[in-house]
Amino acid sequence: MFRIATFNMENLDEDPADEPGRPTFAERAAVLRPALERLRADILCLQEVHGQERPGLPRDLLALKALISGTRYARHQVISTRLRDGSQVYDKRNLVTLIPPDFQLMEAQQVNGEFVPNPYYQRTVAGDAEPRRLNWERPLLWTRIASPNGVEMHILNAHFKSKLATPASNLMEDRYTWTSAAGWAEGFFVSSMKRVGAALEARAVIDFIFEADPRALIIVAGDLNANSDEVPVMALRGRTEDTGNGRLGHRVMMPLENNVPESSRYTLFHHGQGEMIDHLLASRGFVQAFSHAEIHNEILPDESVAFAGDEKHPESDHAPVVAAFHDDLLNPPVPIA
DSSP: OEEEEEEEEEEEOSSOSSOTTSOOHHHHHHHHHHHHHHHOOSEEEEEEEOOEEETTEEEEOHHHHHHHTTSTTTTSEEEEOOOTTSSSOOSSOEEEEEEOTTSEEEEEEEESSSSSOOOEEOOTTTTOSSOEEOOOSSOEEEEEEEOTTOOEEEEEEEEOOOSSOOOOGGGEEETTEESOHHHHHHHHHHHHHHHHHHHHHHHHHHHHHHHHOTTOOEEEEEEOSSOTTSHHHHHHHOOHHHHOOGGGGGGOOEEGGGGSOGGGOOSEEETTEEEOOEEEEEOHHHHHTEEEEEEOOTTOOBTTSTTOOGGGOOSOSSOOEEEEEOGGGGSOOOOOO
């Protein structure tokens, strides 16, 4: 079986410097390493991987490299988001795609406003004097790779804006306390625009790929902060029922978690309710070789329970999702005589 997985690592970093009580890197590694090994992934898409600094050196993914040392991923190629000048990784919440050492990396790029220009918005409640550009928070990490037998595939690693309201300093007492319900609502609206805008741009990338190759193998993997029937994911799916155009049927992206029983179909636990916000969406070429999906949510903590912060849970509050495909996916199709 060939396996692809996605996992939000929840702020993977070295030992916290000024946060007493939070788990150490060693404590986190003790639970995260077995979780990664259990995935048995060939391609692994990670979110929320922090960068670390050393004097005189570019910021790098030192915590991640220490985590995967000695695991099945130790020799994988590491592709990550970077600052626009390419000099180093971001300090917080990098996207990272790990690919097998025998795969060829054909191309890697990050997309943030190149396919769908970031719009301007003038907040009325917050009293913006001028419109401000809305960035999507995090870029899309797009890698084009090839199997040892030359089968190309596109992996889109994404982490869309959360549902938390975008802050407005003049309307907040502190990080979590708003002075106005309307101000919070406007912040919530701004976050929604960022989330849907990032989804629109990812969909534009998908269509761009299909224009060049109608049979392209495409996976969208990541923390989309939306359930399968919410606008960001629906925008990515592009269902015929929504476009009304059967000729676009080959461009539909299918959520592979639909293979999992509904009672177990969740990757986040919030107020006792499971939410499916981490996804693997696949083009038809992938689905033809699809075997099954898994969601490793057996010991997922409820991230909303009072006093249940990161300091009590060294594991992530997201469950990883993995999809298994038959090995013939990696071989070029046999020409029809």
